[in-house]
Amino acid sequence: MSERPSAADSARLLRQRVEMGGGEVFLDGMTRAEAMAMTASARRGTPPPEKVPAATAPAPRSPAASPAVRSRPVPATPKGPSGGAAAAAPADAWALxxxxxxxxxxxxxxxRCRLAExxxxxxxSDGPSDARLMVVGEAPGANEDETGLPFVGAAGKYLDLLLATVGLSRAESVYIAxxxxxxxxxxxxxxxxxxxACSPLLRKQIELVKPEALLAVGSFSGQLLTGREKVALGELRGEVHTYHGVPLIVTYHPAALLRNPKWTRAFWDDLQLLRGVIDGA
Ligand code: SF4
Structure with missing residues (x-):
């Protein structure tokens, strides 16, 4: 039985390919084989072999955060990360x-806001509007602005691969906004x-897509959907929250993983939570 590559090695290898402009290679043969190997490992329940060094580990979780799946109800109108009542009126007055x-x-x-200029x-969005999983990111980058699709750059390709490790096909079962x-x-x-200004659109998307699970990648979406403003991402990840009854998991943005491969282990743990939620749905 082949041994699963370490999380750090996988992230480093994939990052090198992306940086070398290997987008096509990244999505073809070898990378998919790696994804399948990682999926097999994930289904065996074998975590990446190395631990995150304490000196470089993500921010520690709260004492309440454990690998066990738990629910944390959120307010009916979650606040934004600004400290203000971002999810309250007048944004909610936007009849969608x-x-x-x-x-x-x-x-x-x-x-509705100056970003239109x-x-x-x-x-x-991207993906089927009846998807089982909805991934929520932060904002479009240059590639996304150019193509009109979310997560199409290096971070998006990395996200595709990471989701594949838990058997989730972006094309078939993932909606991204x-x-x-x-x-x-x-x-x-x-x-x-x-x-x-913009969050009512996202909330309506979630309401209409009705995903079985939400995966918030990055602090902005995590804080918005949990309603826990100014709480560090490291405190939000590692547990199952709920957003209006939908299980919600918060984890690192794939762009952050490309910059910091040492966080891949934590991301992998969060994906196991996600897989468990979907399997139990
Ligand atoms: S509210 Fe959202 S969709 Fe409207 S202009 Fe601002 S960012 Fe764009």
Whole structure:
């Protein structure tokens, strides 16, 4: 039986390929074989062999956070990470339709915040609208702004591979959207007023897609969907929250994993939580 590559080695290898412009290679033969090997390992329940060194580990979890699946109810109107009532009115006063196609049309022509001025196009979503899993990221980057699709750059390709390790095919069973639908200039962080303006679109997307599970990648989506503003991502990950009754797992953004392969182990642990939630749905 072949041994599963270490999390750090996998992340380093994949990052090197992406940096070498190996996008096609990344998605073809060898990478898929690696994904299958990782999937087999995941199904055996074998964690990556190495532990994260204490000196470089992600922020420690709260004492309440354990590998066990637990639920943390969230407020009916989660707050944004700004400290303000981002999810409350007047954003909630935006009357959005219950029809998915109409919602998309509204988003594609939205000028509700100043990000409309600099975008090439609105990045609404990717994936089937009846997907079992919904991944929520932060905001479009340059590639996404250009193509109109979320997670199409290096981080997106890495996300595809990571999801494959727990048997989730992006094309078949994953719907992806961002907190913001338009690219912030120079890829800066979303501003509180932008999140406040745009988050009703995301909430309506979740309501209409009705996923069996939510995976928030990165602190902005994690804080928004848990309603736990200013709580570090390291405190949010590693447990199962709920968003209006939908199981929610918060973890690192794949772009952060490309920069910090040492976090791959923690991400892998979060994927096991996710797989358990979906298997139990
Ligand atoms: S970021 Fe959201 S609220 Fe702002 S213009 Fe784009 S779609 Fe509208």
């Amino acid at each position: 339709p219950d029809n998915y196609a109409e919602l998309r049309e509204i988003a594609l022509s939205c000028t 600099g975008r090439t196009q609105v990045v609404f 961002n907190v913001l639908k338009c690219r912030p200039p120079a890829n800066r962080n979303p501003l509180p007023n932008e999140i406040e």
